Amino acid sequence: MPLTDIQLRQLKPREKDYKTADGGGLYVHVSKTGSRLWRFRYRFDGKQKLLAFGAYPAISLARARELRAEAKTLLAEGIDPAAHAKAEKAQQAALTEHTFEKIAAELVEKLRKEGKADVTLTKKQWLLDMANADFGDRPITAITAADILTTLRKVEAKGNYETAKRLRSTIGQVFRYAIATARAENDPTYGLRGALVAPKVSHMAAITDWDGFGDLIRAIWDYEGGSPSTRAALKLMALLYTRPGELRLALWDEFDLEKSTWTIPAARTKMRREHTKPLPSLAVDILKTLRAETGSNYRVFPSSIARDKPISENTLNQALRRMGFDKHEHTSHGFRATASSLLNESGLWNADAIEAELGHVGADEVRRAYHRARYWDERVRMADWWANQITKTISTARL
Numbered sequence: 001m002p003l004t005d006i007q008l009r010q011l012k013p014r015e016k017d018y019k020t021a022d023g024g025g026l027y028v029h030v031s032k033t034g035s036r037l038w039r040f041r042y043r044f045d046g047k048q049k050l051l052a053f054g055a056y057p058a059i060s061l062a063r064a065r066e067l068r069a070e071a072k073t074l075l076a077e078g079i080d081p082a083a084h085a086k087a088e089k090a091q092q093a094a095l096t097e098h099t100f101e102k103i104a105a106e107l108v109e110k111l112r113k114e115g116k117a118d119v120t121l122t123k124k125q126w127l128l129d130m131a132n133a134d135f136g137d138r139p140i141t142a143i144t145a146a147d148i149l150t151t152l153r154k155v156e157a158k159g160n161y162e163t164a165k166r167l168r169s170t171i172g173q174v175f176r177y178a179i180a181t182a183r184a185e186n187d188p189t190y191g192l193r194g195a196l197v198a199p200k201v202s203h204m205a206a207i208t209d210w211d212g213f214g215d216l217i218r219a220i221w222d223y224e225g226g227s228p229s230t231r232a233a234l235k236l237m238a239l240l241y242t243r244p245g246e247l248r249l250a251l252w253d254e255f256d257l258e259k260s261t262w263t264i265p266a267a268r269t270k271m272r273r274e275h276t277k278p279l280p281s282l283a284v285d286i287l288k289t290l291r292a293e294t295g296s297n298y299r300v301f302p303s304s305i306a307r308d309k310p311i312s313e314n315t316l317n318q319a320l321r322r323m324g325f326d327k328h329e330h331t332s333h334g335f336r337a338t339a340s341s342l343l344n345e346s347g348l349w350n351a352d353a354i355e356a357e358l359g360h361v362g363a364d365e366v367r368r369a370y371h372r373a374r375y376w377d378e379r380v381r382m383a384d385w386w387a388n389q390i391t392k393t394i395s396t397a398r399l
Contacts, residue, residue, distance in 0.1 A: 101136030145188035206334030208341040227304040241339035280387035
């Protein structure tokens with residue numbers, strides 16, 4: 001006989017779980033803990049299956065019968081009620097859980113675990129914040145190419161064409177991650193590649209002739225402005241021509257001044273692999289002097305404003321501006337182009353040794369090992385030669 005509300009309320013727990021049927025496959029499962037759970041038993045594709053409707057009294061008798069009727073309607077249409085319920089649950093999750101912002105946060109955390117540099121993650125999050133402001137709380141499957149284009153146009157309207165290009169790429173990265181994790185089916189940024197204004201390609205300004213480089217070296221060694229960190233960093237940029245971030249964020253425990261080496265950790269290199277550089281004696285002297293001036297700070301180039309933070313790239317570029325070198329003439333990143341041009345122009349060094357010293361290594365693993373081992377001695381001689389050229393320039397200026 002069909003159940004009544006009075007019977008349901010009077011159902012008590014026993015030593016073992018038991019069932020009380022309402023009919024048509026619907027029954028209440030009473031557990032020994034006292035819970036009363038609605039269940040619907042049915043057959044689909046020749047197999048016995050079970051569907052849970054919820055607990056009584058949260059799901060009333062009348063509602064349980066409605067759910068049974070809905071399930072039987074699906075069965076009549078050849079649809080498995082359990083599969084249908086699972087699909088609806090997934091769809092609901094997509095609306096509440098699989099938002100762009102949440103998936104973007106997962107992606108950033110994944111990149112962090114993969115060892116991406118903090119500066120890279122900070123830039124990526126800065127771009128994602130622009131997207132999150134417009135559609136971060138929306139389900140990723142509900143975001144269209146038109147929605148994304150609206151966001152990109154806002155950035156373009158400010159003349160930031162390169163930023164718009166990078167933003168499109170970063171948004172696309174989130175969609176591709178969502179596809180890979182089965183939460184999206186397509187990447188709407190793909191069709192936007194030709195919709196944006198192409199940014200004008202500009203190279204980092206750099207002095208690439210010996211006369212101009214001589215003027216730059218003399219200005220750096222004569223510079224008396226800024227902090228000890230700034231002055232030392234400029235000299236070491238000229239001597240070691242690393243990427244500005246690799247130098248500015250350096251820690252003392254990366255240096256072995258006895259062996260005259262500096263090992264840049266993989267997390268801070270562009271190639272994401274550890275890079276060891278030979279230090280000429282002039283660089284070692286500069287580092288020893290700096291350490292005596294800055295004290296026990298774990299950072300090699302602490303900021304004069306906040307000792308727990310490093311100097312910024314803007315600090316180095318501003319110092320160059322004060323020396324009279326404008327942004328179209330030379331930048332802190334430009335020391336790499338200077339060294340690459342002049343070292344190759346000298347004809348004294350193997351091009352692969354120069355590339356290895358610059359940290360430019362191809363994807364071939366054998367070639368990587370070859371660069372590190374085969375050219376180390378040549379790189380040491382090259383570092384000393386480069387430092388000697390700088391020393392001669394300084395000495396000539398002071399005669």
